[in-house]
Amino acid sequence: MPTDFTLNGKPASFDGDPETPLLWVLRDHLGLTGTKYGCGIAQCGACTVHLEGKNRRSCVTPVGMVAGKKVTTIEGVEGAEAKAVQKAWVAIDVPQCGFCQSGQVMSAIGLLKAKKKPSDTDIDNAMAGNLCRCATYVRIRQAIHDAAAMVEG
Amino acid sequence: MKAGLIALGGAALALAITASAQQEAGLRPVSAFASIADKDARSVALFEEMGKVLQHPRCLNCHPRTDRPNQGEAMTPHDPPVTRGPDGHGAPGLECAACHGPRNVAFAGGKSSMPGHPDWHLAPASMAWEGKSLAEICEQLKDPKRNGGRTLAQLTEHNAKDRLISWGWDPGAGRAPAPGSQAQFGELSRAWVASGAKCPAAK
Numbered sequence: 001m002p003t004d005f006t007l008n009g010k011p012a013s014f015d016g017d018p019e020t021p022l023l024w025v026l027r028d029h030l031g032l033t034g035t036k037y038g039c040g041i042a043q044c045g046a047c048t049v050h051l052e053g054k055n056r057r058s059c060v061t062p063v064g065m066v067a068g069k070k071v072t073t074i075e076g077v078e079g080a081e082a083k084a085v086q087k088a089w090v091a092i093d094v095p096q097c098g099f100c101q102s103g104q105v106m107s108a109i110g111l112l113k114a115k116k117k118p119s120d121t122d123i124d125n126a127m128a129g130n131l132c133r134c135a136t137y138v139r140i141r142q143a144i145h146d147a148a149a150m151v152e153g
Numbered sequence: 154m155k156a157g158l159i160a161l162g163g164a165a166l167a168l169a170i171t172a173s174a175q176q177e178a179g180l181r182p183v184s185a186f187a188s189i190a191d192k193d194a195r196s197v198a199l200f201e202e203m204g205k206v207l208q209h210p211r212c213l214n215c216h217p218r219t220d221r222p223n224q225g226e227a228m229t230p231h232d233p234p235v236t237r238g239p240d241g242h243g244a245p246g247l248e249c250a251a252c253h254g255p256r257n258v259a260f261a262g263g264k265s266s267m268p269g270h271p272d273w274h275l276a277p278a279s280m281a282w283e284g285k286s287l288a289e290i291c292e293q294l295k296d297p298k299r300n301g302g303r304t305l306a307q308l309t310e311h312n313a314k315d316r317l318i319s320w321g322w323d324p325g326a327g328r329a330p331a332p333g334s335q336a337q338f339g340e341l342s343r344a345w346v347a348s349g350a351k352c353p354a355a356k
């Protein structure tokens with residue numbers, strides 16, 4: 001029986017083993033390669049998507065677990081927080097190699113949805129599961145502060 | 154003939170060692186304590202048997218002394234470095250549920266798994282057991298201010314039936330389960346309370 005869910009606001013379906021990781025389904029079957037494979041064991045955060053609006057590692061999410069639920073990826077994320085994060089990221093050139101950045105951006109948006117004006121500690125706690133081998137952490141933190149200020153107006 | 158006997162003896166020894174290891178990994182039934190005539194001593198012995206569960210990594214890892222859980226058999230700090238957040242379910246933006254789903258999920262690579270439960274969370278700071286002696290944990294368990302406001306009867310029920318506690322015996326691939334079974338742990342808890350809920354002496 002296929003797994004039906006909502007992906008970036010549109011109906012999506014996967015006709016295969018419901019234990020298949022959502023990340024595999026997104027990248028290999030539905031062609032959305034913005035979400036990255038980093039470690040496959042929820043250690044790096046590169047595969048972060050939103051499940052029902054909250055941050056979720058897609059590499060440890062069997063697709064059967066999202067049946068009937070809303071999944072948002074970097075390709076479809078929108079709203080005030082998403083716009084602000086995108087603008088802030090570009091303004092100070094956050095990425096270096098960029099591989100981890102879709103996960104970083106999704107986590108940052110998830111944080112701002114949960115906490116409008118995060119402190120440094122809030123940011124460190126929320127972003128602790130997103131690794132960046134280029135060590136862009138200082139710029140990530142600054143960009144989240146800048147995005148929060150933009151959302152607040 | 155002699156070589157055969159030696160081989161047979163070796164096999165018997167191996168079996169005995171295996172049986173001993175299995176016994177060590179399990180819990181002794183309540184009936185095994187009936188021969189302890191002194192009620193207080195029996196109560197303490199029952200609690201010490203419960204301690205095999207309470208101080209097992211599957212239980213202790215989420216009763217840390219800090220805001221960060223531990224993980225694995227060696228009880229090392231949780232990686233990524235998560236924190237308990239406002240209600241033990243993680244920090245806003247990195248809640249436990251970002252990785253821990255409603256059930257255990259085998260990693261796609263085949264080795265080990267992501268543990269899960271619908272209400273995966275950290276024990277409150279008042280229930281920190283890490284680094285404490287069994288005597289200290291015992292007193293803590295009996296103190297409603299540090300046991301979630303439970304009576305001893307409620308504590309017994311909790312030990313016997315709580316579904317998050319059940320996870321300790323079904324921890325998923327790559328993790329050793331807590332000793333024995335939850336049913337045995339519940340029976341030991343009931344017998345401990347019935348015998349006066351005595352604690353081991355502080356050392």
